[in-house]
Amino acid sequence: MWLARNGRRSLLLSAVLVACAVAAAPAAPAAATPAAVPSGVLFDDFHYRDAGDPALAVHGWDVRTGAGGPGVAGTWSADAVSFPADDSARGGQAMRLRAGTDGTVGGTTQAQVNTVRSKFYSGTFAARVFLTDAPVSGADVDRPVQAFYAISPAADAHYSELDHEYLPNGGWGTTGPRHFTTAWHDPDPAVEDRVSTNQAGSLAGAWHTLVMTVENGTADFFVDDRKLLSTGSPYSPREPMMINFNEWFAESVAGAGATRSWDMKVNWVYYNRAGAQSPAQVAAAVDGYYASGTDFVDTVAAGTVAHDYNGDGISDISLLYDYGATQAAGCPVSPSRDTAMFDLSGRADRSGGLTGLATQWRGPCQPVLPRFTTSGDFTGDGRSDVAAFYDYGSAGTSCPGVDRVAVLVWPADPAGTGALLEPVTAWASSCFGSRTAFFEPGDFNGDGKSDLALLYDHGAGNLRMLTLSAKADGSGTFDGAVVRWEATDWGTGVKFVTAGDLNGDGKSDLALFYDYGTAGATCGGNSHQAVFVMTADGAGSGALSTPMKGWESTCFGGGTSSVKAGDFNGDGRSDLGLLYDYGAGHVKLLTIASGPGGLQGLAARWESTRWGTGTKFVTTGDYNGDGKSDVALLYDCGTAGATCTGAAHQIVYVLTADGYGTGGFPEVAKRWESTSFGAGTRFVS
Numbered sequence: 001m002w003l004a005r006n007g008r009r010s011l012l013l014s015a016v017l018v019a020c021a022v023a024a025a026p027a028a029p030a031a032a033t034p035a036a037v038p039s040g041v042l043f044d045d046f047h048y049r050d051a052g053d054p055a056l057a058v059h060g061w062d063v064r065t066g067a068g069g070p071g072v073a074g075t076w077s078a079d080a081v082s083f084p085a086d087d088s089a090r091g092g093q094a095m096r097l098r099a100g101t102d103g104t105v106g107g108t109t110q111a112q113v114n115t116v117r118s119k120f121y122s123g124t125f126a127a128r129v130f131l132t133d134a135p136v137s138g139a140d141v142d143r144p145v146q147a148f149y150a151i152s153p154a155a156d157a158h159y160s161e162l163d164h165e166y167l168p169n170g171g172w173g174t175t176g177p178r179h180f181t182t183a184w185h186d187p188d189p190a191v192e193d194r195v196s197t198n199q200a201g202s203l204a205g206a207w208h209t210l211v212m213t214v215e216n217g218t219a220d221f222f223v224d225d226r227k228l229l230s231t232g233s234p235y236s237p238r239e240p241m242m243i244n245f246n247e248w249f250a251e252s253v254a255g256a257g258a259t260r261s262w263d264m265k266v267n268w269v270y271y272n273r274a275g276a277q278s279p280a281q282v283a284a285a286v287d288g289y290y291a292s293g294t295d296f297v298d299t300v301a302a303g304t305v306a307h308d309y310n311g312d313g314i315s316d317i318s319l320l321y322d323y324g325a326t327q328a329a330g331c332p333v334s335p336s337r338d339t340a341m342f343d344l345s346g347r348a349d350r351s352g353g354l355t356g357l358a359t360q361w362r363g364p365c366q367p368v369l370p371r372f373t374t375s376g377d378f379t380g381d382g383r384s385d386v387a388a389f390y391d392y393g394s395a396g397t398s399c400p401g402v403d404r405v406a407v408l409v410w411p412a413d414p415a416g417t418g419a420l421l422e423p424v425t426a427w428a429s430s431c432f433g434s435r436t437a438f439f440e441p442g443d444f445n446g447d448g449k450s451d452l453a454l455l456y457d458h459g460a461g462n463l464r465m466l467t468l469s470a471k472a473d474g475s476g477t478f479d480g481a482v483v484r485w486e487a488t489d490w491g492t493g494v495k496f497v498t499a500g501d502l503n504g505d506g507k508s509d510l511a512l513f514y515d516y517g518t519a520g521a522t523c524g525g526n527s528h529q530a531v532f533v534m535t536a537d538g539a540g541s542g543a544l545s546t547p548m549k550g551w552e553s554t555c556f557g558g559g560t561s562s563v564k565a566g567d568f569n570g571d572g573r574s575d576l577g578l579l580y581d582y583g584a585g586h587v588k589l590l591t592i593a594s595g596p597g598g599l600q601g602l603a604a605r606w607e608s609t610r611w612g613t614g615t616k617f618v619t620t621g622d623y624n625g626d627g628k629s630d631v632a633l634l635y636d637c638g639t640a641g642a643t644c645t646g647a648a649h650q651i652v653y654v655l656t657a658d659g660y661g662t663g664g665f666p667e668v669a670k671r672w673e674s675t676s677f678g679a680g681t682r683f684v685s
Contacts, residue, residue: 039505040273046095051078064112074108099247103256112246123273130265133204138260146264150241157350160237181221183235213276217660238659301506310418311383314346315621320683331365352624373683376441376450383412399431427478442499442508445542500565500574507536523555550599566620566629569663617684628657648679
């Protein structure tokens with residue numbers, strides 16, 4: 001939304017948008033929105049009143065207060081942060097961080113401003129700063145640090161940190177002035193695994209642009225147009241980070257005496273998720289914001305974790321299990337279906353492992369099995385719920401020749417146990433039909449709650465895409481079905497439908513995998529395949545575009561057995577993962593990455609010629625909490641290795657996404673196994 005402040009303009013697009021209610025149908029024309037505001041961008045030129053300006057929090061910034069490190073364990077004070085007029089700064093204003101000390105811990109104040117959310121990973125980080133070599137008051141006897149950096153929580157298993165740190169009087173074994181650039185792998189004082197370089201010479205007295213870029217597992221550091229450091233794994237970031245500015249005292253302050261004060265100024269900060277930009281490209285982008293009078297924009301959507309039933313930020317796996325028909329006493333329908341949902345929780349230590357099986361819900365009296373199950377955050381509480389589509393047949397219909405259908409939602413336990421509450425009927429129709437072909441969750445309007453997309457096949461190439469939008473009240477129920485697209489001559493080749501944020505704008509799009517068969521194939525024995533994309537309306541209406549071809553191959557083959565969306569490289573855009581079955585146990589995982597220009601080419605990521613034929617389900621999720629999607633395969637070994645009569649041997653393998661954002665899967669590991677589980681698993685999400 002556009003916010004007027006100081007006679008300038010500000011655009012705030014976050015993962016959760018507050019908007020006026022819009023009728024589902026017919027939709028009113030969307031209001032005009034500013035053009036050329038790409039997704040995945042943060043820009044702020046710090047036009048704020050003071051450290052208490054409410055706009056700081058609205059824009060996602062936190063002014064640090066309290067005590068603690070790094071450096072001297074003095075007080076971090078909001079009074080040390082101000083936004084004075086500054087004729088030397090572009091736009092006439094800057095953020096000033098002031099650190100002061102009288103030589104005692106109690107008399108030391110330091111300054112820090114950081115983003116609240118850790119949502120910045122690959123791409124370009126830049127800031128224009130004014131560094132100083134002398135205190136603004138008092139004796140020049142201390143060793144301050146003036147820093148611009150990105151950092152993840154220290155306790156995380158995938159700790160990441162990139163630093164620009166200027167030490168006007170030296171420190172850390174050097175004499176000043178020194179500029180350090182550092183990429184960290186492990187901050188443990190016993191290890192301190194990092195790569196660092198430092199440059200002697202003053203940067204004081206002028207504005208400088210500090211740049212850090214992260215792309216394909218490589219981190220580069222620049223001051224203005226000079227590259228100072230380039231490093232790869234294991235020092236390139238592995239998970240999303242916060243953006244920070246601070247001024248602090250690195251080593252013991254000098255003896256007690258009169259107060260000494262040091263200043264650091266920040267003119268603007270810029271981040272772009274689109275990739276590694278040169279300093280010249282950064283300058284051009286910033287020029288554009290100043291030319292348009294825009295002092296703030298944030299279109300960096302904070303990613304939500306798929307299939308997270310307990311809300312701990314790590315994906316879990318839910319299995320719907322069918323025990324078969326039952327004559328259980330007290331059931332209103334006999335025979336009924338005895339079903340249950342089980343959970344394999346992602347381990348809290350972020351190792352990528354899964355805990356033992358836990359019952360989420362048991363339902364011995366279900367009238368029928370669901371046609372589909374899936375999961376999404378339908379209530380908007382930050383935990384995944386389960387939704388199932390039921391087709392009850394013609395009994396009780398209000399229209400001749402069609403079926404009665406319903407969507408049931410099992411809300412996640414708000415206590416965060418991972419269990420599911422009793423289901424509620426979230427939507428129902430007694431006049432719907434029996435030809436729903438696909439059932440996919442996604443946040444198509446960007447309101448922070450998952451909606452549902454249903455592809456309905458009328459036959460003879462007549463298709464219709466409908467959505468059920470989650471109600472704004474957070475009840476987990478849905479508004480009525482709205483037709484988003486219809487075609488009477490589309491054909492019968494839609495083989496898979498998956499939802500993901502393919503353009504990184506914080507709203508889910510749909511990808512339709514289409515198999516033309518041999519028509520148009522250019523290789524003997526192969527087939528013609530394409531992916532069509534239905535893009536969510538950027539204004540958040542919930543509408544979807546007409547399908548547009550995003551990828552095509554006339555020499556691919558017809559062995560694709562699964563297509564799932566997931567952000568495999570952590571760039572904030574969903575990619576597509578395709579599991580290809582060559583037969584005779586030979587399988588391959590390929591990906592189609594999403595980039596700034598749309599879907600990219602096909603890349604082979606993993607292959608096994610002796611995998612076997614038991615892969616029964618494929619799902620994606622972030623099982624180690626590093627901000628990138630992994631791929632989980634449920635493998636059914638049948639009775640081979642089963643330890644109980646009538647049971648089956650089941651395994652979950654996880655292909656873990658490369659922590660450095662290359663999009664590859666260097667690790668395949670067995671994460672759960674049971675030799676006595678049974679063969680009744682019908683759905684996995």
